[in-house]
Amino acid sequence: MRYAKYDSRSDTDFYLFQLEYDINNDFFIQKNKKITKTKDQLRFDVEFADTNSSIVIHLSHILRGRVLYTITTQYDSIQGEGNFSRTFYNSFKPFDTIIGIPLFQSMTDTLFNNYFSTDSTMNAQAKAGINDIVY
Numbered sequence: 001m002r003y004a005k006y007d008s009r010s011d012t013d014f015y016l017f018q019l020e021y022d023i024n025n026d027f028f029i030q031k032n033k034k035i036t037k038t039k040d041q042l043r044f045d046v047e048f049a050d051t052n053s054s055i056v057i058h059l060s061h062i063l064r065g066r067v068l069y070t071i072t073t074q075y076d077s078i079q080g081e082g083n084f085s086r087t088f089y090n091s092f093k094p095f096d097t098i099i100g101i102p103l104f105q106s107m108t109d110t111l112f113n114n115y116f117s118t119d120s121t122m123n124a125q126a127k128a129g130i131n132d133i134v135y
């Protein structure tokens with residue numbers, strides 16, 4: 001998922017939103033949660049289980065720049081997570097050429113500068129993107 005041009009979040013708000021969305025489910029029990037922050041990305045891993053099943057759902061959200069990558073797998077808790085899944089999760093690194101402004105940088109000044117710009121393209125982009133903003 002790619003975030004809108006003028007959208008910006010704080011670290012705390014973003015992860016609280018993700019946690020609320022992923023955890024507010026009466027059907028699953030959260031087993032493991034891990035948040036990792038590096039220089040160029042934020043990663044949120046969580047596992048969910050069910051009381052009536054041995055199936056575990058492993059979910060990973062990786063935010064790099066303004067793009068959110070999501071990986072989801074399931075495995076049997078009795079057999080454990082397979083080597084392929086474990087290796088894939090541990091080694092997955094988004095490789096892209098997206099050069100952009102980080103999601104956690106405020107875009108308020110840019111939005112208003114573009115909105116009141118005499119450049120018709122910038123003005124149109126700001127007007128079109130104003131409904132997609134989450135602060």
